[in-house]
Amino acid sequence: MSGALDGLVIADFGRVLAGPYATMLLADLGAEVVKVERPGSGDDTRSWGPPWAAGESTYFLAVNRNKRSAAIDLTSAPGRAAARSLAERADVVVENFLPGTMDRLGLGYETLREINPGLVYCSITGFGGEHVLPGYDLLIQAAGGLMSITGPDPATPTKAGVAVVDVITGLHAALGILAALRHRDRTGAGQRVEVNLLSSLLSALTNQASSYVAADVVPRAMGNSHPSIAPYAVFRTADRPLVLAVGNDRQFTELVRVLGTPELAADRRFATNAGRVAHQHELAEILHERLAADTADAWFDALNEARVPCGPVNDIAEAVALADRLGLGPVVEIADSERGTVVRQIANPIRLSATPARYRTPPPRLDADEACVS
Known part of the structure; x- marks a missing residue:
């Protein structure tokens, strides 16, 4: 060929x-x-x-x-x-x-x-x-x-x-x-x-550079948090870390439903992405507490079924194995x-x-x- x-x-x-x-x-x-x-x-x-x-x-x-x-x-x-x-x-x-x-x-x-x-x-x-x-x-x-x-x-x-x-x-x-x-x-x-x-x-640097050149906001290190999206970070579970990458309100509604706290979707602090970013530390504490009730793999299965972006923190061997399982x-x-x-x-x-x-x-x-x- x-x-x-x-x-x-x-x-x-x-x-x-x-x-x-x-x-x-x-x-x-x-x-x-x-x-x-x-x-x-x-x-x-x-x-x-x-x-x-x-x-x-x-x-x-x-x-x-x-x-x-x-x-x-x-x-x-x-x-x-x-x-x-x-x-x-x-x-x-x-x-x-x-x-x-x-x-x-x-x-x-x-x-x-x-x-x-x-x-x-x-x-x-x-x-x-x-x-x-x-x-x-x-x-x-x-x-x-x-x-x-x-x-x-x-x-x-x-x-x-x-x-x-x-x-x-x-x-x-x-x-x-x-x-x-x-x-x-x-x-x-x-x-x-x-x-x-x-x-x-x-x-x-895309959005991070844009925040400076377009809005004169100089980004700073935030660990695994995100300056413009929440929850978009690493969270503790019963056994190992899990990443949540919630990019819209539908995903957040599904997340809190699976976690057994559906009322959070209507909470004025968390109902919109802007609100979740402003109150992300409060939200993170709630999510850490709920996620600690089960393993990363169990949450991965449940949240993926609800189409909530998430995944365990893999090492490179596990990442290669994942790509192989996906047929890549x-x-x-x-x-x-x-x-x-x-x-x-x-x-x-x-x-x-x-x-x-x-x-x-x-x-x-x-x-x-x-x-x-x-």
């Missing part, structure tokens, strides 16, 4: 997470991705462990399937010539070096567009423009405001449990690349695509004949009816495909 992006060649100079995540998504859809790495050590994430799987970093494995690896010394003249040759025949170049680095190597956009006018050239930076501050995810979570709204209270800024800014930026990069390719399909002309971690995070096929297995192993990974979440994602090859060994740039 063909892929939606079959025939597309991507020269991937990206490292760590944002760039490799973007190019892996495109590779899953059929693009040929040549991953350019440092000789000897390769992508930084090859050494990021534990944990390891068959001696390899699970971090690296997570975002590098369906790619070929070529170790090229970009500090040498032969290496730069090989990279330039690869870019000349590529449809897309992706890079996330500090601003100015690719220009100094003779691999900047203005140089490459002269030899490849249809080239889509995607640059990923930390802060955009020519700002040379390194763009580490934790730094952006702090500087970009995410940590100020994450955690139990304003005095305890907390990072997300995954490098979410890198992932969001990778998604934006993939979207920008596809838009630029659509433009090239119509006109024959390539263009430069620029994304940066700070702008991507600000966009992803969350895990793929890729046979690796060279290693004599099977690499297990999370599947691409995009479902296409005619050109689905394909899992052709496992993440490559360093410089396994040197001949592809010869």
